[in-house]
Amino acid sequence: MLLGLFVLSATSDDEEEWKRREAIAANLKPFGKLCLIGEECGTVIAFDPNRIRRGTGLSAKGVYDAYCFACHDEGVADAPLVASEAWDPRVAQGYDVLLQHTKDGFGEQMPPMGNCLDCTDKELEAAIRYLITGEEETETEDESEEESEEES
């Protein structure tokens, strides 16, 4: 009897979860197909955080133009616009948090990896900086770990 009840409630939860996913999928339709983990996706590969990312070789603006642009250019679902004040409170969280939110996805509408599944952390970070400043940065001053590889 208990077991029966449990199964029943699990089923209605599933149904709600399914409806929620359908709603998200409908919202994302204009931007192409995005699959949630555990969902049947046909030929499209579902996002897997452990997936090996090859990198896109794109510049910050290149990544933006190819991926982030879809929502952040017009503020779809209140996505913060490039170089807008909407970034101020978000930047206050720190860049690490912004990168993590970008990788995991954020809120109802910000997809994991901003849909750039092959972006490396560095590429995402550069794209985030572009979103915030509207400028293509060549160097970052606060993170100088991997600087000066040049030999003359």
Ligand code: HEC
């Ligand atoms: C499908 C639409 C969509 C795409 C594509 C998209 N974003 Fe977003 N993004 C959003 C929305 C909507 C929000 C605001 C979410 C909220 O605050 O609930 C957001 C918020 C963010 C935030 C702020 C997170 C925080 O902690 O406040 C960052 C950073 C971000 N996006 C980076 C990116 C990057 C980088 C890309 C491209 C690689 C990208 N986004 C692509 C919709 C999108």
